Amino acid sequence: METFQLTRIYADENGESHFEDKSIPLLPNGDIGFLSAAENTKSIIFRKVKPDYDFDFHHAPQKQYIILLDGIIEIENSIGDKRTFKGGDILLVEDTWGKGHRTKNLQPSLRSSIFITL
Numbered sequence: 001m002e003t004f005q006l007t008r009i010y011a012d013e014n015g016e017s018h019f020e021d022k023s024i025p026l027l028p029n030g031d032i033g034f035l036s037a038a039e040n041t042k043s044i045i046f047r048k049v050k051p052d053y054d055f056d057f058h059h060a061p062q063k064q065y066i067i068l069l070d071g072i073i074e075i076e077n078s079i080g081d082k083r084t085f086k087g088g089d090i091l092l093v094e095d096t097w098g099k100g101h102r103t104k105n106l107q108p109s110l111r112s113s114i115f116i117t118l
Contacts, residue, residue, distance in 0.1 A: 015098030054104040071111030
């Protein structure tokens with residue numbers, strides 16, 4: 001079965017943030033390829049951040065997908081685990097409460113991403 005890979009960031013019952021690798025199943029849809037089930041969304045937001053972006057621990061403002069278009073970032077969760085993400089990676093950010101996560105650019109360049117709010 002074909003899948004789409006992403007990383008989920010969520011808060012547990014104690015407010016600690018965690019990473020979870022997640023697969024979205026894709027079903028064959030003829031000549032147009034493989035598609036996931038449709039998911040309702042609220043909005044789409046296009047964003048660029050400065051090369052020195054280093055945002056201390058914070059919550060996601062809402063449940064959202066973040067699609068990284070370029071650059072390399074490091075995200076640290078509240079228990080000290082760190083992961084690196086690059087252009088083409090997708091995050092499902094759900095830690096809208098608790099201790100949150102920290103995000104910083106690892107390359108000194110303007111970085112672009114797309115937020116899709118749920």
